[in-house]
Amino acid sequence: MYSVIRLYTETHKAPNNEQCEEAQPPWNVMFFGTDDFALESLKILNQFSKKTYNPVVGRLEVVTLPAQVPKGLPVKNYAEQQGIPVHVWPSTGQCDQFDVGVVASFGRLLSEDLILKFPYGILNVHPSCLPKFRGPAPIVHTILNGDKKTGVTIMQIRPKRFDVGPIVMQEMYPVPLRCTAKELEAVLSKHGAEMLISVLNNLPWYLRHSTQQPKEGVTFAPKITASMSCIKWEEQSAEQIVRLERAVGFLMPLQAVWMGSPIKLRNFVEVPDFDNISDTASLPGCLRYHRASQRLLVRCKDGWVGVGTIILKKKLSATDFYNGYLHHWFVQKSTMQQDECRFHTLCLQPKTKKKQRREV
Secondary structure (H helix, E strand, O other): OOOEEOOOOOOOOOOOHHHHHHOOOOEEEEEEEOOHHHHHHHHHHHHHHOOOOOOOEEEEEEEEOOOOOOOOOHHHHHHHHHOOOEEEOOOOOOHHHOOEEEEEOOOOOOOHHHHOOOOOOEEEEEOOOOOOOEOOOHHHHHHHHOOOEEEEEEEEOOOOOOOOOOEEEEEEEEOOOOOOHHHHHHHHHHHHHHHHHHHHHOHHHHHHOOEOOOOOOOOEOOOOOHHHHEOOOOOOOHHHHHHHHHHHOOOOOEEEEEOOEEEEEEEEEEOOOOHHHOOOOOOOOEEEEEOOOOEEEEEOOOOEEEEEEEEOOOEEEHHHHHHHHHHHHHHHOOHHHHOOOEEEOOOOOOOOOOOOOOOO
């Protein structure tokens, strides 16, 4: 079950308000999006454009970004398969021929001139309960933060700043237990798509009853960087490390340094307090091998965290890593010397910040 929050006020009027009062669907929609989260909204728009009885969407076209990988972007691939016209940013097609724009995971600021081309403005499908987690990575930061609840906001786009426009609809949902960022994305993308159609079914009314975002409770969700994958053994608890993998593991493995070389780690679990590894004097990053669970155990801020996969030149199980790299060392060394064999924090230099692309 989930709770629903719908916020209304008379303070914000839709563009061309008298015209909006009379208009009804179907709407000509220009969709701006890129990834899997955006894809669900595009799919439902396409589905409702093909209804022969009371269609919500009339003409549908897509604006997407240039693909950085050979397999392309999910939104562009789907649009081409479905025969939906595609424009690659900064090209935006003939937006003045459309009623409303819809944005989901687009990542570019839209200019006031572009927004004003749409009689009903541009809506944004954002996977958080704004004003919490404004920015490009709200789902990742929801997992990192250990939140029990999250949500989706349909809001109106405003120029010059991300995620600050009036709220048109907002719904709250529970975060599934132990879910990853990709799993939560799949849940929220479907909810967001359904909310979008609800808004488009009665668009003028929702725009008339939108509300400004609260000034309290504003937080930010900055983009994911490679440095987020670096485990801080001295600072992070086992729970935080496990959450970190659930948050960013779909993009990159977590990283550390072992014997002077970078090492990648996957399949983290929280572990109980085993009698034979309850040594609180061990330094953060120290290693133990637990035969019963076949896990490599690493000392962190508040105890031990289990690791299932270690990636050096190739992928190794915890057992293979212990047999190949640790067993001989542990047999020869005293307990104190064993603690010299430990993981350290990898320090990555931040990349030079590129100039922000101009709004179009």
